[in-house]
Amino acid sequence: MKKFFALLSLLLLSLAATKASAQSKTMFEYPVAPDTCTSLESRCNYSTTHFWDNFDFHKPLTAETDSALQSTFVDYFQIMSSANKNVGQSSVRLLMNKAQANQSNFMRLMATAEYMLYYTPQPLIDDVYLAFLQSAVEASWMKKDARNHYQEQIRTINNTKLGNEIYNFSITDATGAKRKLYDVPVDSAEIVLLFFTGDGVESSLARTRIDTDLGVNELVKQGYTKVINVYVGDKPKQFLAEASQYPNWTLVATSEYKNLDVRILPSFVVLDNAHRVMNKNQYVDDIKKAFNP
Secondary structure: HHHHHHHHHHHHHHHHHHHOOOOOOOOOOOOOOOOOOHHHHHHHHHHOOOOOOOOOOOOOOHHHHHHHHHHHHHHHHHOOOOOOOHHHHHHHHHHHHHHHHOOOHHHHHHHHHHHHHOOOOOOOHHHHHHHEEEEHOOOOOOOOHHHHHHHHHHHHHHOOOOOEEEOOEEEEEOOOOEHHHHOOOOOOOOEEEEEEOOHHHHHHHHEEEEEEEEOHHHHHOOOEEEEEEEEEOOOOOHHHHHHHOOOOHHHHEEEOHHOOOOOOEEEEEEOOOOEEEEEEOHHHHHHHHHHHH
């Protein structure tokens, strides 16, 4: 396990250190949609399906090619964003199936996808990344530690998938009662802000910034928005005792933090009133901007 995460960390650090920049020459020749594809979606469907046709799957990918590979993924995802969702997922599965001809390249492609679709915000993050993950866990040669890592990501993403109902995780409320998230009434709220915080100073400052935000407060008072502060730290009793300091919020604590696709603390998961995930892993500044247009 330690060996796998050490290798993964090196790959991700290498990718993070290389900034994707406009390049006059791509890694390989991109496809050109035929004239019979007359709509934007049809042209993007064709280009997404055939994007990797000219890629040499046997040529080794190395740290020296990380920047070019990242730029290639930027182009790939940009084209895919205007293609049919099913076409995008099928393209990813085809790409990773072909990539199995070179296991080292396969893992480099996975590391690039993980960096771009998991550790940086992308609109395609769930369905497309899940296609990468499924290809990885189905690879017969995949080592146990790596397979477990990808299976865990699949589980947490599915529990917090965009457009789906969030996993109904266990909570402790301010009275000390054990409940489920769905037991917390949303009343008339159209938007529910699950505000995940921990023990750090950043979480404390974030609570203050949201508690004093005029835009958020106005919509909370109107009943349009509900704030549920979900504490995931080591001092739940101490945190819940502070409920009176936030009379317009609902304070709860949970030990099921790792069952959710919450990648940063503090951050928000935005739900509708049917508990469907509208957005996730949003920073305080993202919420302040959204509520103060």
